[in-house]
Amino acid sequence: MQKLNGFEITEYKNSKRIIDIKIENEIIDKLIFPFNKFNITALEYKPFTRFTIAKSLDDLTNNKLSKFINLIIRDRNTGCFIISPKQISSKIDDVFLVKLSTAISHLIGTPNYDAMTGKYYARFFVKHQDKSDSYLRKAYTNMDLHTDGTYVKEITDWLLMTKLEEKNVRGGETAMLHLDDWEHCGELFNDPLGAQDFVWSSPKSKNVEYEVKHSIFSKDQKKQPQISYIDQFPEPKNMEQGLFLQKLSDSLEGSKNKIVTKLPVSSLIVANNHFWLHGRKSFKENKNLSRELLRIRGSFF
Numbered sequence: 001m002q003k004l005n006g007f008e009i010t011e012y013k014n015s016k017r018i019i020d021i022k023i024e025n026e027i028i029d030k031l032i033f034p035f036n037k038f039n040i041t042a043l044e045y046k047p048f049t050r051f052t053i054a055k056s057l058d059d060l061t062n063n064k065l066s067k068f069i070n071l072i073i074r075d076r077n078t079g080c081f082i083i084s085p086k087q088i089s090s091k092i093d094d095v096f097l098v099k100l101s102t103a104i105s106h107l108i109g110t111p112n113y114d115a116m117t118g119k120y121y122a123r124f125f126v127k128h129q130d131k132s133d134s135y136l137r138k139a140y141t142n143m144d145l146h147t148d149g150t151y152v153k154e155i156t157d158w159l160l161m162t163k164l165e166e167k168n169v170r171g172g173e174t175a176m177l178h179l180d181d182w183e184h185c186g187e188l189f190n191d192p193l194g195a196q197d198f199v200w201s202s203p204k205s206k207n208v209e210y211e212v213k214h215s216i217f218s219k220d221q222k223k224q225p226q227i228s229y230i231d232q233f234p235e236p237k238n239m240e241q242g243l244f245l246q247k248l249s250d251s252l253e254g255s256k257n258k259i260v261t262k263l264p265v266s267s268l269i270v271a272n273n274h275f276w277l278h279g280r281k282s283f284k285e286n287k288n289l290s291r292e293l294l295r296i297r298g299s300f301f
């Protein structure tokens, strides 16, 4: 495994494909000063400041961190890492985590505009009650395995999700599935319907007015399968497409090779969005349930 001063790097406990990166205190301490140069408003209004804080993080590692995480995220065998402070302290609050997430994402690529919030990132809560129109904030429903960006024109090469805070949470584990671990990948990838164009649209809360058309499966440069899929947004135009989506959904959810894991507060998970699917288990009911998340999605440089 790679050695990086100020970081502890191991295979994640639940999967060899996920790299676990723990940030030692000395690095956290050194980040406080450069992170304090800009407040959140500056990061939102002046895109170049995001690169400045990303560079200040990378400089602490002689620019080895960016090389390392870019290798992981592009490597078909891994394609995913979790990065988190080794020790939780009062320095690590939501503002720090927004900045850390911004820094990490800007070492990988440029974020897509998140139409849900009108920013380069989105913060949102999952709570007991929800009146929204998608599964994102429905605490007591399983959020099925999917990729992000299925209904937008921008390319979504990667996604980053940060757990900012949670209270009274039981359940709600993160589910991850790598395409190469999925039992029926070959069968569905080789089905002609997998290469057929589907129409994708999204509910009102996403603030995306248009529809897009694309196939569920595609091939990378080495002809390996890639997927762009979510259960809620494709609009099947006939029985064949409908049944194909049902089969796909059943097969993904039925996979025994899903990684189901409880991510700690203050951790960031970053995954390649072409061959990793992600989802969330339902929460156990609690009136005071609260989880706050941050997401950034984008393309590679």
Ligand SMILES: [Fe+2]
Residues within 6 Å of the ligand: 146, 147, 148, 278
């Ligand atoms: Fe998602």
